[in-house]
Amino acid sequence: MNPHLSEATAAGAPDDVAPAWDRDNEQWWDWYMSLAANEQPAALVDVPAPDPGPLPDDATVIAELAEPYDLPLGAAGAFAADGFVVLPRVVTPGAAEALRRRLTDLLATTTGSALRAREMMWLEDPLVRAAVLSPRIAGICAALLGHDTLRLYHDSALCKEPGAGRTPWHYDAHHFPLDSHDVISTWMPLQPVPAAMGPLSFARGMDTWRLLADVPFDKVGTSYDLQVSESLREAGVVVHDEPFALGDVSFHSTLCFHTAGANRTTRPRMVLGATYYADGARLIDRPTMVSGDWRLFVPDTEPGEPAASAHNPIVTPAR
Numbered sequence: 001m002n003p004h005l006s007e008a009t010a011a012g013a014p015d016d017v018a019p020a021w022d023r024d025n026e027q028w029w030d031w032y033m034s035l036a037a038n039e040q041p042a043a044l045v046d047v048p049a050p051d052p053g054p055l056p057d058d059a060t061v062i063a064e065l066a067e068p069y070d071l072p073l074g075a076a077g078a079f080a081a082d083g084f085v086v087l088p089r090v091v092t093p094g095a096a097e098a099l100r101r102r103l104t105d106l107l108a109t110t111t112g113s114a115l116r117a118r119e120m121m122w123l124e125d126p127l128v129r130a131a132v133l134s135p136r137i138a139g140i141c142a143a144l145l146g147h148d149t150l151r152l153y154h155d156s157a158l159c160k161e162p163g164a165g166r167t168p169w170h171y172d173a174h175h176f177p178l179d180s181h182d183v184i185s186t187w188m189p190l191q192p193v194p195a196a197m198g199p200l201s202f203a204r205g206m207d208t209w210r211l212l213a214d215v216p217f218d219k220v221g222t223s224y225d226l227q228v229s230e231s232l233r234e235a236g237v238v239v240h241d242e243p244f245a246l247g248d249v250s251f252h253s254t255l256c257f258h259t260a261g262a263n264r265t266t267r268p269r270m271v272l273g274a275t276y277y278a279d280g281a282r283l284i285d286r287p288t289m290v291s292g293d294w295r296l297f298v299p300d301t302e303p304g305e306p307a308a309s310a311h312n313p314i315v316t317p318a319r
Contacts (some may be wrong), residue, residue: 002220004031009289014223015216017288025119026112028292033114036168037222037229038262044162045196047265050246052093058127061095065134068318071143079144083206083256084240087140090249091188100190100270102127103157115167116159120296120311128155131188132274135318137249141184141276142317144251151312153178153275154297160198160263167198167260169228171209172275174217176254177287177294178307182278183254190270193244197269198261200250201241203232209255211235219289228257276315281307 001010004027009019021028056064069090079085091099102125110116122132131137132155142148153176172185193199212231218224232239241261244250252258263269283303287294295301301309 002031002034004034005219009219014218014220017217017219017290018286019289020287021289021292025292025296026110026117029112029115029117033165033167035218035222035225036166037225038165041163042264045265047194047197047267049267050093050097050191052097052246054094056094056098058098058130061098061127062130064092064095065131065136066318067136068139069136071140076144076146079251079253081206082202082204082240083208084202084250084252084258085144086240086242086244086248086250088245089247090136090140091247093246096188096190096246099127099131099188099272103159103190103270103272107157107159114164116157116161118157119154121157122152122155123311128272131272133313133315135316137186137274138276138315139317139319140251141186141315145182145184145278147182147278148317149279150276150315151279151281151308152315153183153277153307153312156273158271158273160260160269162263162266162268165262168222168225169257169259171257172252172254173209175290175292176275176277177284177291177303178277178281179284180277180281181254182281183275184277185252185254185275186273187250187252188272189244189248190272191267192246193269194265195241195243195261196264197267198263199241199244200258200260201239202250202252203257204238204240206253206255208232208237208257211237212257232257277307279308279314283307
């Protein structure tokens with residue numbers, strides 16, 4: 001039995017995820033990280049602290065994130081074909097550092113053993129709110145998805161401490177209890193992410209998920225992660241696993257299979273993530289344990305109803 005599961009969620013076959021998650025989301029992250037296959041730990045690599053220059057105040061960061069971003073030529077086409085795109089210089093070094101410090105403070109009380117994680121910070125911190133509801137980010141997401149009216153699903157702070165292991169292969173359509181594929185997630189690292197720090201990696205191809213549709217999920221151990229990796233290798237799927245420069249932000253479809261490496265450096269890897277979906281999406285009829293405490297993200301809403309609660313505001317693109 002996986003020690004992170006309750007008696008109710010552990011019941012049934014390893015691929016039976018029908019029970020509702022019955023613990024908190026910090027515990028959900030502990031469980032989910034336990035499903036990743038990890039190699040024998042290696043010595044940690046010392047990496048220098050980035051020098052972001054003068055630290056801007058909150059007002060300066062908020063003003064920056066309200067400005068539009070010039071989408072590179074071909075970015076929307078690459079997203080449609082590959083299921084993801086990594087864009088350069090979406091945030092300045094100073095803005096990244098200001099957000100890194102804020103998330104560090106917000107995560108101070110979390111206790112995850114493999115990954116410190118929190119969601120819904122936009123409700124309590126004005127700087128995080130400005131970043132998550134940012135017109136700049138909203139504009140990029142709208143252009144990539146081809147939908148002008150998007151809602152927030154939730155934000156997430158993800159901090160892999162030195163020595164923390166891999167994130168298992170997955171695709172978000174398996175997690176988010178939404179009846180739409182018009183869903184996009186952002187991954188904003190708040191320091192450079194060299195290969196040893198565990199950058200987010202993507203299986204190239206919007207339809208790659210179809211190759212993996214018959215791989216049975218394993219809620220107890222690492223067999224799903226291992227079988228997805230082997231299936232991608234056998235099919236010759238190209239995996240994009242490049243380092244992230246400071247200021248780079250990735251955007252991936254809910255259908256894009258992705259993973260992240262272990263943090264084999266001496267410094268924490270801090271990321272601000274968020275997920276957005278096209279207005280009009282509904283909750284699926286039967287959310288599962290893989291969605292965690294989804295009622296925290298879409299409160300006062302029942303399965304089958306429109307996902308349009310007060311915790312799912314419409315984000316307005318910069319013009």
